[in-house]
Amino acid sequence: MGRQKPNKPRRDSTKGVHRHPGLSLDAGPHPDGWKADRALLEAVTGAALARCTSCQGVTLTLLVEDSVTCARLVELACEAITKREGSLPHNQTDPDASGYASLAFRRLARASQDVTAHRMYQECEQMTVHERRAAANTALDTLVGYATLPQGLLTRLRHATADPR
Template identity: 55%
Template sequence: MTDQTRPPTEFKLEVALGALGIGVPDALEEEARKRADDPTMRATLLAGLLHLRVQEAVHRLIVGQQNQEAPGAFIGRLAAVSPQGWPLEENHAEHAEWELSWAFDRAARMIDDVGEGAAPYCEEGMHDKPVDAHASAAISAIEIARDMLRLRSDPEYYGDREGALELLHEHLHRLHVAHAAVGDHHRQAAAEQDVVQGGDDEHDHDLGLPDGFEDPAGRPVNNELLSAFAGAAFDRCQSCQDVNMTLIVEDSATTARLVELACTTIHAQFGGLPRSLLDDDVPGPAAPPFRRLARAGADGNNAAMFELCEQMTVEDRRAAANTAADFVVHAITRGE
């Protein structure tokens, strides 16, 4: 073991902190006393403090005095210390996991904070009380990044590759659900803001029901709501699209009809539905609930699609409808 790899002593860490003018907070000393049974705890806490303060110092050095130096000088410094420009050879996969673990822990500290700015929702099978969907989505995204890195550097990390892929799929599903909750939160906030700013003025997006929107099977679809959504999409009024979408996902038949219209649009364009819209194991932007509904309605079995949509939660219907809306809105705005 060399001086470069030997764990630093408390004395050396105190010297380093003192040289940088960094005091040791009382809270850290108290934590060290609580965990006195671990002889390395105080050194670990001092190392953590040094790590955080050095990160802050590096950031300040990179940013520099932007108003008093040549334009782009800070970009050159950033490039030099970033992993892509760092002149020393390192194990990037290993370091990426370390760095992701810090981001994971910070997001985990935020998840129970459902105060101002949070998007409270109940995480499926994970928590029995509301948590913040932003933090939950961030945690899932970090887990996905970590899964991908481990699959590359150590495919047997989780025991077997198939198990690792199943875990990755679970993290993707949780991300989709949290993303839907975040979307609901911000759409509702935007709609409320629009009402406050717009006063009593109402938006009238009277497009009339586009050809093909009427449900030929006569199911209890809210065609007027779909018409309002289509009109808002044609006029590119995002706030009204968001308001109408919130109402659509409360109605299973109208949600299923929107998914059905998306599938019809895609089928007309490509002569069929791509596997990325049907199979859960094929990468693509389509949410898993959309894929389940699309599979159920394959080969014209649309009644099964409507039945499955009725059994879904509002969160799953929102995820499916968001994917469907992307295709339908694109078709409407392009006049297809």
């Protein structure tokens, strides 16, 4: 904070702060013991769904520092794709296939195809922040894209990940 000038009103730091409802997760840890930051995931998905780039930039920067929450975001995107397509398409997992998915997203999506997603979380933990950012950007683009579909896929995904309380 800077110096306060005499006779100048102090700016309220909470003014202009806003929230965007996003995807919420269940309260318990992931079945493999991984625990994502629920509030951060909700903030970043909410900002992306609301197309609020200022909030999205800040929350995405925080998210990529947390490998578990970043992996959970990719996992949600993979779930959305699978619910819509029946499985992950080749261009979402193969690094040599043409398509818009980042190589980092494809790497994690490929690792997520095990019986459990444990390998994907380990893989994300090994990634650089830049690789996680690329994977998270693809995941957010995927979730926002599916949100615009008329079939209500995002609503079903929200219910599937909602806190059961």
